[in-house]
Amino acid sequence: MFQRILVANRGEIALRILRACREMGIETVAVFSEADRGAAYLELADETYCIGPPKPADSYLRIDRIISAAEIGNVQAIHPGYGFLAENAHFADVCRSCNIEFIGPTTESMQLLGDKNSARQIAKQVGVPVVPGSEGLVRNEAEAVRIAHQIGFPVLIKAAAGGGGRGMRLALNDLSLKSAFQQAQAEAEAAFGSGELYIEKYIEHPRHVEVQILGDNYGNVVHLWERDCTIQRRHQKLIEESPSPVLRPEVRQAICQAAVRLAKAAGYTNAGTVEFLVDKDQNFYFIEVNARIQVEHPVTEMVTGIDLIKAQIRIAAGEPLPFRQEDIPHRGVAIECRINAEDPKRNFRPSPGKIEQLIVPGGFGVRFDSHAHAGYTVPPHYDSMIGKLIVHQPTRQEAIACMRRALQELRIQGVTTTVPLYQEILAHPAFVSGQVDTTFVERTWPSE
Ligand code: ADP
Numbered sequence: 001m002f003q004r005i006l007v008a009n010r011g012e013i014a015l016r017i018l019r020a021c022r023e024m025g026i027e028t029v030a031v032f033s034e035a036d037r038g039a040a041y042l043e044l045a046d047e048t049y050c051i052g053p054p055k056p057a058d059s060y061l062r063i064d065r066i067i068s069a070a071e072i073g074n075v076q077a078i079h080p081g082y083g084f085l086a087e088n089a090h091f092a093d094v095c096r097s098c099n100i101e102f103i104g105p106t107t108e109s110m111q112l113l114g115d116k117n118s119a120r121q122i123a124k125q126v127g128v129p130v131v132p133g134s135e136g137l138v139r140n141e142a143e144a145v146r147i148a149h150q151i152g153f154p155v156l157i158k159a160a161a162g163g164g165g166r167g168m169r170l171a172l173n174d175l176s177l178k179s180a181f182q183q184a185q186a187e188a189e190a191a192f193g194s195g196e197l198y199i200e201k202y203i204e205h206p207r208h209v210e211v212q213i214l215g216d217n218y219g220n221v222v223h224l225w226e227r228d229c230t231i232q233r234r235h236q237k238l239i240e241e242s243p244s245p246v247l248r249p250e251v252r253q254a255i256c257q258a259a260v261r262l263a264k265a266a267g268y269t270n271a272g273t274v275e276f277l278v279d280k281d282q283n284f285y286f287i288e289v290n291a292r293i294q295v296e297h298p299v300t301e302m303v304t305g306i307d308l309i310k311a312q313i314r315i316a317a318g319e320p321l322p323f324r325q326e327d328i329p330h331r332g333v334a335i336e337c338r339i340n341a342e343d344p345k346r347n348f349r350p351s352p353g354k355i356e357q358l359i360v361p362g363g364f365g366v367r368f369d370s371h372a373h374a375g376y377t378v379p380p381h382y383d384s385m386i387g388k389l390i391v392h393q394p395t396r397q398e399a400i401a402c403m404r405r406a407l408q409e410l411r412i413q414g415v416t417t418t419v420p421l422y423q424e425i426l427a428h429p430a431f432v433s434g435q436v437d438t439t440f441v442e443r444t445w446p447s448e
Helices: 011-024 040-044 063-073 089-097 107-114 116-125 141-151 174-192 249-265 297-304 308-316 396-409 419-427 440-444
Strands: 004-007 027-032 047-050 077-079 155-159 169-171 197-201 207-215 221-233 236-242 270-278 284-290 333-340 357-359 366-369 385-393 411-413
Touching (some): 004 011, 004 063, 011 027, 011 308, 011 366, 011 385, 027 063, 047 063, 077 308, 089 107, 107 116, 107 284, 116 197, 116 284, 141 155, 141 174, 141 197, 169 174, 174 197, 207 249, 207 308, 221 249, 221 297, 221 440, 236 297, 249 270, 249 284, 270 308, 297 308, 297 333, 297 385, 333 396, 385 396, 396 419
Parallel strands (some): 004 027, 004 077, 027 047
Antiparallel strands (some): 155 169, 207 221, 207 270, 221 236, 236 333, 270 284, 333 385
């Protein structure tokens, strides 16, 4: 096992990893930008190094500085968390060439799956349904128009390197396709340095269902069931739950098995998520793989009892999976709300600033993963999530009641948050009955 790990991230996920290491008796090195200097969670690390100014490009994305900190700190492994360098195959490569284990999949499977277009091709090869769309990349508008006519409008233009809903545009007809193509290309180039695009049929009224997988270095791959992340705004998740409130048992089995097939075909190791869209008839379509730990991983931890961060570390250290598929339970219902410092009434505009008061909920089945505290200032340079509230209860009805109670207890003053919106969502008959799709939030609470 590793004696020392560097955490190449910040905020709640850095804290989550530091906690796991502490429990495993592993020493830690944390890195921080000038904006995070003095943050309380850094006290959990054995050593800390400043890696530059607040802007991610000058600190959390600086491979040279992170590797320097790893060398000085004398670590054997780096955990990248999510975001920043987590899905950067070059970073994984640099770590390993410096004899530092990257806690994540192999560079090869990251490359294969990180590109959404090549991931689609692998899915097709192993009989995993994909959204109908272009065979490969779409080079220009004329080609886009031709393909859109073949598969039928509406279509979605997507960036091969995409993430976080960026580089994605809906087109309803020829005219909007042309401008959507240009917008998606410009946005993808700016965000990912690559304007490569492909086209998918737009699935109407879909649910977002994803499957957590774990693979070891010996070819064993298991799934840890699904998470339903249909409650989104602008293609970004707000509330996640497991199990999905609607999937028929045979569909659930099929979707979980499809995820395992895809992971095996890509030689996938460590933790990952295979994402699908599910249409109203419960046909499912693969959309992408996230080759890293995800924000919403606690939902799966609660229902399976498996600590995913510890599992990632053990796999990277060369341990075989300690369980077989049939040993992985699914107990009760877990729901997570992402607590963001954002104003839902103003198009989710970030609301950074000082948290004057923070009262954290507790009680049976309540978990709050957060680096925030009273007196903490949410910096404006990073994403606006300040914590995750997770509940675990025997039934969905009880989980909803527990979450509503916990949200009432949670008091955050000083910054505007998404909490009031969650109270409304959790009380809404459509959510309670599970009859929602990915556009539910935008349709029900249109921004002013
Ligand atoms: P990103 O990597 O940018 O998050 P994804 O491919 O994971 O992009 O898609 C994010 C979300 O966008 C999905 O959860 C869904 O709400 C929506 N979406 C993606 N593809 C489609 C599609 N073909 N039809 C309808 N909605 C889609």
